[in-house]
Amino acid sequence: MTIKLPVCTSCGKTQYPVREICGECLSEDLKWLDIRAEGELLASVPLYHSLEEFYQERLPWTIGSVRLEDGTVMMVNLGETMEPGTEVTLRAEEDHKGRTVYRAQKKEE
Template sequence: MTARLDPDRDSAPWWEAVDRGELLLQRCTACGVPRFPARALCNRCRSRDSDWIPARGTGAVYSWIVNHQRFMPNLPVPYAVVCVRLDEGEDILMYGNLVDEAGNAADPATLVPGLRLRAVLIDGLVQWTPAE
């Protein structure tokens, strides 16, 4: 497992699912709108009632940064951190590193806005690889 912050009340079920190899989204049970990140209130109807649904794990590149600073000795640079707009909704954005099929840092030069990506769960974190 990769080091990360302690999950809070709202995000704990999401992290538990990622640890099991599942990608979930929180959904308002009153109006049916999915949301991420998890939070206590629905942005649309203000309901406090929610459940968890499987995410498709697909989306498109919305934005990205390319990091050239070596923060950890075993982390190769450069690497890209992408912001992915999930297919479940325009306002559902998720971040992660861009990786290849083997889970290694992918070439940031391949990134273009709208590039289709799919989620891969590696070491308890969501990463993104180009969709086929």
């Protein structure tokens, strides 16, 4: 499974969060590429407060940080409780406002 993220063609660094110039070398030469969407859950935390009505109705909302195989660390939504160290796969989804968000689920063996 893959997700698309911008990758710097000068230094090879995956850009997350998405930006217009490379956060590593400041190059403007970024290209959207397929990135392997597998990694390890580093940490998770439930959110108990939100300013957006959509999320207020769904609290607590659990988010986590995931380190992909290329070293990129992403903030993701978690659909279930998972322990740090859990192997996960990510998928891109649209939130209620049409923005791309990422959801982690336990990696199928």
